[in-house]
Amino acid sequence: xxxxxxxxxxxxxxxxxxxxxxxxxxxxxxxxxxxxxxxxxxxxxxxxxxxxxxxxxxxxxxxxxxxxxxxxxxxxxxxxxxxxxxxxxxxxxxxxxxxxxxxxxxxxxxxxxxxxxxxxxxxxxxxxxxxxxx
Amino acid sequence: xxxxxxxxxxxxxxxxxxxxxxxxxxxxxxxxxxxxxxxxxxxxxxxxxxxxxxxxxxxxxxxxxxxxxxxxxxxxxxxxxxxxxxxxxxxxxxxxxxxxxxxxxxxxxxxxxxxxxxxxxxxxxxxxxxxxxxxxxxxxxxxxxxxxxxxxxxxxxxxxxxxxxxxxxxxxxxxxxxxxxxxxxxxxxxxxxxxxxxxxxxxxxxxxxxxxxxxxxxxxxxxxxxxxxxxxxxxxxxxxxxxxxxxxxxxxxxxxxxxxxxxxxxxxxxxxxxxxxxxxxxxxxxxxxxxxxxxxxxxxxxxxxxxxxxxxxxxxxxxxxxxxxxxxxxxxxxxxxxxxxxxxxxxxxxxxxxxxxxxxxxxxxxxxxxxxxxxxxxxxxxxxxxxxxxxxxxxxxxxxxxxxxxxxxxxxxxxxxxxxxxxxxxxxxxxxxxxxxxxxxxxxxxxxxxxxxxxxxxxxxxxxxxxxxxxxxxxxxxxxxxxxxxxxxxxx
Numbered sequence: 001x002x003x004x005x006x007x008x009x010x011x012x013x014x015x016x017x018x019x020x021x022x023x024x025x026x027x028x029x030x031x032x033x034x035x036x037x038x039x040x041x042x043x044x045x046x047x048x049x050x051x052x053x054x055x056x057x058x059x060x061x062x063x064x065x066x067x068x069x070x071x072x073x074x075x076x077x078x079x080x081x082x083x084x085x086x087x088x089x090x091x092x093x094x095x096x097x098x099x100x101x102x103x104x105x106x107x108x109x110x111x112x113x114x115x116x117x118x119x120x121x122x123x124x125x126x127x128x129x130x131x132x133x134x
Numbered sequence: 135x136x137x138x139x140x141x142x143x144x145x146x147x148x149x150x151x152x153x154x155x156x157x158x159x160x161x162x163x164x165x166x167x168x169x170x171x172x173x174x175x176x177x178x179x180x181x182x183x184x185x186x187x188x189x190x191x192x193x194x195x196x197x198x199x200x201x202x203x204x205x206x207x208x209x210x211x212x213x214x215x216x217x218x219x220x221x222x223x224x225x226x227x228x229x230x231x232x233x234x235x236x237x238x239x240x241x242x243x244x245x246x247x248x249x250x251x252x253x254x255x256x257x258x259x260x261x262x263x264x265x266x267x268x269x270x271x272x273x274x275x276x277x278x279x280x281x282x283x284x285x286x287x288x289x290x291x292x293x294x295x296x297x298x299x300x301x302x303x304x305x306x307x308x309x310x311x312x313x314x315x316x317x318x319x320x321x322x323x324x325x326x327x328x329x330x331x332x333x334x335x336x337x338x339x340x341x342x343x344x345x346x347x348x349x350x351x352x353x354x355x356x357x358x359x360x361x362x363x364x365x366x367x368x369x370x371x372x373x374x375x376x377x378x379x380x381x382x383x384x385x386x387x388x389x390x391x392x393x394x395x396x397x398x399x400x401x402x403x404x405x406x407x408x409x410x411x412x413x414x415x416x417x418x419x420x421x422x423x424x425x426x427x428x429x430x431x432x433x434x435x436x437x438x439x440x441x442x443x444x445x446x447x448x449x450x451x452x453x454x455x456x457x458x459x460x461x462x463x464x465x466x467x468x469x470x471x472x473x474x475x476x477x478x479x480x481x482x483x484x485x486x487x488x489x490x491x492x493x494x495x496x497x498x499x500x501x502x503x504x505x506x507x508x509x510x511x512x513x514x515x516x517x518x519x520x521x522x523x524x525x526x527x528x529x530x531x532x533x534x535x536x537x538x539x540x541x542x543x544x545x546x547x548x549x550x551x552x553x554x555x556x557x558x559x560x561x562x563x564x565x566x567x568x569x570x571x572x573x574x575x576x577x578x579x580x581x582x583x584x585x586x587x588x589x590x591x592x593x594x595x596x597x598x599x600x601x602x603x604x605x606x607x608x609x610x611x612x613x614x615x616x617x618x619x620x621x622x623x624x625x626x
Contacts, residue, residue, distance in 0.1 A: 013385065019392035026401040086385035113388035113424060116395065 005127055006030040008049035010040035010066065011084075012058040016112070020053075023116045029123070037061025041069060044076055051126055054106070056085035067106050080126040084119075086112040162234045165277055166218050169241060172273070173211045176245075180204045180252065187256070193311055199255045207248050214241060238277045242286050245270055250293040257311035258301045259326055260319045264294065264333060268340050275344030287341045291334050298326055373438040380430045387427060391420045422556045429560035433543065436488065436567045446481040446595035449514055449521065456493040464501050464510060471501075472511045479514055481595040482521055484572050489592070492568045495561045496525045496588055503553055504529035504585075520574070521594050526587035532580040540578060541566040549582070565590075 007024060011017045012035050021031045032047045034040040038061045044052070052070070056063040063083060070076045083106040107126055110119070184200050187193045214237065246267070253261050267290045274286040301308045301320050308320050319325050394417040396402055398410070405413065453473060464471040482489070500510040508528040515522050532540055536547040543563040550557065569576040569590045580586035 013389055016389040016392055019389065019396045022396045022401050023392070023399070026399070086381060086388055112385060113391050116399070 004028045004030070005050035005123075006032065006047065007051050007053060007123065008032050008034065008040065008043055008047060009053045010034045010037065010043075010058070010063070011053075011055035012036055013055070020119070023119075024123075027116070027120050037063065037066035040066050044070065044079070049079065050130070051123060052079055052081045053084050053123075054081055056083060078130070080107040080130050082106070082108045082110060082122060082126060084110050084112060084114065162231065163218060166214075166234060166237060169238065169273065169277065170211055170215045170218065173207065173241075173245070177204055177208045177211065180207065195311075196255050196309060200252060203248055203251050203255070207245075210241075210244055235278065235282075238274075239282060239286075242270055242274050242278075243289060246286070246290050246293055250297055254297055254301070254306070255309050258308055258320050259298050259329060260311050264329075265336070267294070267333070267337055271337055271341045272344045275341055276348050280345040280349065283341045283345050284338075287337050290337055294333060295330065298330060302326060370438050373434045377431060377434040377438060380427045380434065384424065384427045384431065387420055387424045391417060391424060394420060425556075426558045426560075429558045429564065432491065433560050433564050433567065436564060436571060439571060442485045442488070442571060444483055444485055446483050447486060449479060449482050449523070449592075450475045450477075452486065452490060453493055453512060456490050457497065459490075460494050460498055467501065467504070468507045469501055469504055470509045471497075472509065474511065474513045476515070479521065480516060483593045483595040485568075488568045488571070492565050493525075495565050499561060500525055500527040500529065500586075500588075503527065503550060508585075516594065517591070519594050519596075520591040522589060522591055524587055524589045526585060528585040531582040531584050531586055532578065533582050537578060537580060541576070 004027070007029050009017055009020060009024075009031055010033070011020075014035065017033050017035075021033060024031050032043055032049065034043045036058045040052070040054070040061070043049070054063040054067060063085065067081050067083070070079065070081060107129075108122055110122060181201070181204050184195075184197060184204065187195055188197055217237075249263075249266060249270070253264055256263070270290065271283065271287055274283040278286070298320070300306045302323075308318075310318065310320075394413055397405060397413050398417055450473075453475070457471070497510070497512070504510060504527045510527045511525070513524045513526075530549050530553065532547050533549060536545075539545045540547060541562050544559040545563075546557055546559040565588075566576055569592075572592055574591040574593065576588065576590035578586055578588050
């Protein structure tokens, strides 16, 4: 199977990252990981991923903030971002709110846990949309 | 996670809900409407008494003037009614409270003036109806503050004294009730002084008594309201606490499930049959637990009334979407799914996400508990200002003894447990709360072995009403792409 796109996964839950990484690699994606938003931004610079899967609740720099920075940078604005989080659409948190999520302009939004097939379908759709616009 | 948790608990301490005012706007408007209704009765009463005195008692009174006053009474009552009906609710609550107070003040003043004029043309001090001023004092004490009530008592006294004095000194004419009272009482100094004394003390005493009673009642009402608000806050706090715990559980469970999936899918090499079996068992239990936590989250979210966004939409479309997102296929069990919704059915006024959830839960249930070749039917019809929805099936039914408890949290009917062992018992509780936050009612009729019919009411969208209105002030939002993968997996 030919190597597919490179995905950057940013999540502080290392166990979840490990499992998802294996699944995505099994589907022939190249996966790089980062454990917080700050490291995530550095990896974006270094690895130039085709797509980013982003958690919301993370130390140092949370997902919404990282997404905002990406989308305000013309260099990275093209990279599709998939927010993948256990913070559901309606979960109230004092630190993270839905409104912040909206301002991030993430390209897609999914809730943990997610079936691998569903995740792959979402990833493929985003990449397809991306190729189409280019 | 612990750190996260304590942080969130701090966040829970402040309630996002504003305290409601002591007297609600709805109540204020209701009180004004009450006053207006009373005045219609007064108009009829005045006209009747005019007729009675003229035609039956044969008293010689200026009918025209008295009738004109009655018309004046009716006219200003109409104006107040019109204003209250069409303009008042448009005001913001602070302005409304202010206007309502002034309006009542003004209305009572006009009433006192009308009564004085009526008395003037019908015998003045001789007319026993002078004591009707007491009614106005009691109404003022109920509707207004103590200060405003005493002010009205003073106005009543001034009007009364003015009437009596002017008539006594022949500055204005006196219309004598000759056939009713023999002597010319309006010239009898002692009588006037006696009646004035009794009148004035009665007026002030009735205000004193009525205001002290209403003051005590208002205080009690306020305390009850506060206690009620405290209870609501505590309940909300509890729901948010559960929400938080469930959420933290869910993230960990999601990770556990993903790790097990990696093994089951053979992505990290082969395991032997026994190992595979054990891991699969673990994964299945994790899956059930995730479902349970998800239901718990949904229930708490609804109980905390989070993100309720009311819009108007077509029920037909919503049901089609709900059926599309569920992975339950009725045809796999040869079940006929009938949807009978008349195209003329008005739109509903509800929260779309919650309502979709409600239909998914009930349809999944109906299909789940209906055996092969059965039938599931969804009907909806207009009923007054509501929409009545019925979801019926030819399934296993609910034992009569279970029916009263079927909507309770964590309760599962005995025969349901034999169909599916791992249900959470939260699905119908979620359904009940969703109906309740829309101000509707839900009930079930069922016969064991024959089938069940769940009926509930939803608010109808008012014709020509603004399409979007919100229960709470909330920014309008939708996630970039709806997570439809979720809906299908919310179950029982």
